[in-house]
Amino acid sequence: MLRSLFVALAVSAVFAGVPTPEETKRMMGHLSDAEHFKNEHHNKQYDHDAFLGEDQAKAFDQLPPEESKRRLGIIADKIDSDKDGFVTLVELKDWIRYTQKRYTEEDTERHWRQHNPDNSEKLAWEDYKKNVYGFMDEMSEKEKNTPNSEGFAYASLLKRDRRRWHYADADQDGSLNRTEFAAFLHPEENPTMRDVVVLETLEDIDKDKDGKVSLEEYIGDMYKPEDGEDDEEPDWVKQEREQFTGYRDTNKDGFMDEHEVKDWIAPPEFDHAEAEARHLVFEADADADEKLTKAEILEKYDLFVGSQATDFGEALSRHDEF
Template sequence: MITTVLIALVVTTALAGVPNQEETKRIIDHLSDVEHFKNEHHNKQYDHDAFLGEDQAKAFDQLPPEESKRRLGIIVDKIDGDSDGYVTLVELKDWIRYTQKRYIDEDVDRHWRQHNPSNDETIPWETYRKNVYGFMDGMDEKELQSDSNEAYTYSNLLKRDRRRWHHADADENDALNRTEFAAFLHPEENPLMRDIVVLETLEDIDTDKDGKVSLEEYIGDVYKPDSDDEEEPDWVKQEREQFTGYRDTNKDGYMDEHEVKAWIAPPEFDHAEAEARHLVFEADSDADEKLTKQEILDKYDLFVGSQATDFGQALARHDEF
């Protein structure tokens, strides 16, 4: 019965052009980029900040593989809510939701304290700007405009931050309260921020900056051949077909903002569920639609590398092991 439903689902999905596993992964990566972009750029800015240094030191990569597996095993027991020895899709999805929420709360807290040590009601834009981009004050215009240097990159980040700030500032007083600040830091989690996520994604892929995504840009986002005569792998051909067949719905050869939105942020898209499905699909070696601890440990790279689930970070937490 379940198999029939699933097969029906898979068939319908394929027909409707709903993302397959690879596509889902790509969407998740893009959504994570929107979030990670902020962290990277903060890391750079706060390079010498002891706090982030400490945070980095906790990075999961630094654990020996055996220790990571041991910790992953402990986490698997927690995910298996009814302790029947199997992790189901629902258990995995619930756990992903729980860790995502925890991660975001902690991340927002940390940045809130960083930009607002006296814990005022709001953070004014000017305070945030000075903290993050203050080092650009006094740089001359020419330096900021020249195409290749770091200052130019930062001035673009500043523009992007400014625009995102406006979107997050619901009461339009140019200062963000904690809720607004959470939307600013993690737009991918907030339906009200969907348009800005779509716009930033489009801009990232749109290398020639004409405001739309061509087929070449869409492919270039995920595939760069090592040499000119390299034969294109099948999955790239499939990506081309996805673009022409499903993404470019009005068949003008480009993805515009509406088409990018339908792709990356369809109204029914559930981040946690998509990631859970992806993980089950990849790790379920006997295809009974649930995962044993062994199946998870066998694919341990997949689980600890999973950005959306934040497994890596969960494993690196000190308080739980």
């Protein structure tokens, strides 16, 4: 499913400072779609919160609707690179790739300056660890090793970051240059980091820690009925059960192992930008001519401000572009 792959691979790994344990699911690329897709309805606000952070999302939400639409119209004109009055699938795909590359570069630069204020050629693991996790020195070993505690959550994040650092460290000298640091921050953007993304995904979903994903773990990570809901699952959940048994579990042993998880979240030759572009065109193309007018884009305003075409709404709040 596009939604699962999208949430899994489009997430930045490290934010300024250390997140609270409640934020770790988003930070570490957790595949939870329980809030993103709730009872078959797409919750567009999730895109704002998950990919912008709540503070930026709230700032965007405070823009008057007409001003937001005006800015979205300007973006639509930019996407229409040949200025023929239509946004084609190719133009939308190119724009999505551009916005993702810009976001990755800007995010890497911001964190590189934060963790390497002297702009040294390389950043050592010990310096990064002290900067981000130094507060853990005040924690007792009991705090760090008590399951479900805050200390345990941070200890797990530290362990995961250390492993990701190792994968990103191409020359294995213990330090990262800016290119390697970008791979550490955004492993989903670097093919050499694919294995660690798969490991992190598997660990997040594998609740009983047996090294594989059961059908119930797979479903439970996407769908959690709210209190008071009846036992009848939405149709999309039933379809996901069929996807698991029919396609995800290729060896039919009732589980997804590491290789099957990799085929799921990082299928060969999958083009994320094209998949997202096709999704947007399908949703907004009112006359089914496989291209979008500005009017069609504005008509689906709420869809586009929660999509990667506008950096999940961020581009709408950039005053320097308008």
